Amino acid sequence: MRGREQVLSILVPGGSGQLGQDLAALAPQAAAPSSSDLNVRDTGQVVAAVTELADRARATGTSPVVINAAAYTAVDAAETDEERAFAVNADGPRVLAAACSSRGVPLIHVSTDYVFAGDATSPYEPGDLLGPLNAYGRTKAAGEDALLGSGARSWIVRTSWVYGKTGSNFVKTMARLEKEREELSVVDDQTGSPTWSRDLAAGLLELAGRIAAGEGPSQRVLHCTGGGSTTWCGFAKAIFTELGADPARVKPCTTAEFPRPAARPAYGVLSNASWREAGLTPLRDWSDALKAYFAS
Template sequence: MTSSIPSRLLVTGARGQLGTEVVAAATAAGLTYAAHGSRELDITDVDAVTATVADFGRAADEAGQSAVLINAAAYTAVDAAESDRDAAYAVNATGPQNLARACAACGVRLIHVSTDYVFPGDGRRPYEIDDPTGPRSVYGASKLAGEQAVLASLAGAQVVRTAWVWGTTGANFVKTMAALAASRPTVDVVDDQRGSPTYAADLAAGLLELAGSDVPGGVLHATNAGETTWYEFARAIFAELGEDPGRVHPTTSDKFLRPAPRPAYSVLSGAAWAAAGLNPLRPWRVALADAMARSADAFRAR
């Protein structure tokens, strides 16, 4: 693998948890980029997408620059998707297809972010990129449809699955635990769902590395290394907050019934990522400690 930094970047979903970090990483790297949140660019609007990507590709061509689009836009309300199927499919399937077709027409490279929810969640070892999929929720099914649309519409497109993403922007598990640590004497957290907590800033750095590489198109997995349960993750968060981890009590998923089923096992194998010559993301526990040390105020309840 050869690696360089892409000279021009387009980010969709740029105001979300991951997109914000991609933009921050692009800024730090000195990239020329355009960043669009859903208010600036509705990826379900085919005409708007076609025009935006065409303008982006044209500007890159005129400047003699490489052009990469990272799509971090997604409908992520997992439970709401069960009763809002059309909206979930519009953003998670039709939108990515619009982007892929526009990129194909303009010669722009596309990196599309997907999820562990495309798998059934009944595995016993980390899911490889070519393991059979089998989503059990509308959210997961819509994301799988998006993957398929992207790969079918654009030769060389890359799909990057990730899991359990958290960061300084938006609502996430770390912030929820911090709020509960400040407001409740004890917290019950499920101990029968296993995955790999992934720090959005680390994932963003990995996506930029991929964007600057010559890795062939296809599917990759990128999460922070290691695995844990939500219960163990919560205990680690309490510890980093200086709180007693013993205040976190284990429970089971049947005590927290939700409209959409959660995967019991969501660990994704990073073997293909490493085999492509990309740097593996650091261990999740190291990332948590570092993020808390650097950005404690972003996670603490106010």
């Protein structure tokens, strides 16, 4: 069910990020300010932006919705900068929720598989117990709590392993390293679902359209990722293939052999059943999305 976004007036905090830019590209009528233009921690700025959105919607006979793409996503840096990560990932959603609630504007907030411990053996459902392993995950979980306790008409959409054409992401890193190194070691004991930000943006806009039509899902936490799953090593090999490079140049290694400041969940696959049950269009398989990403 695509195509309902034309009846919306949309505000996208974090509009300069990879997801924010894809949302703006797919919904040209959206206001998508960068974090420097709209600081989600600043109550005055947020209230003014949401008020302007609500006024514009009334003037144009459209339905207002906020899609929050603002986030602190530097996973390793958050280990020593948790206060700042918390301000963006938890305080920001709290401020947005208060402003949206007071003006009757629905809010869609993007979260992450990193809120889970990664010790599951089957895809995580929205209601499964949280257990973040790192500072980034803790701040995102706190942001979810802020929304769920706010009284705002809001939905949380968890996703995973997002990549796009802008910003820093795994696909762009692998493309750079393919040119720089003859061989590359990539961890093969962490499993997740790569998600193209453009596909995610289309899904979020479909959800926004459903909400505007009065058909918002009764479940307030949903999962939306690329279909299927792979390891980081498998993902890297697929990227090399799309680049026309020999995937055998990518060598598997363990997490223990490639230590990082922040612990990563070994298993971060999210079940998309809640998305399908809400009548929303499932995202394509991650491998098909990767091909389309390079083709575009």
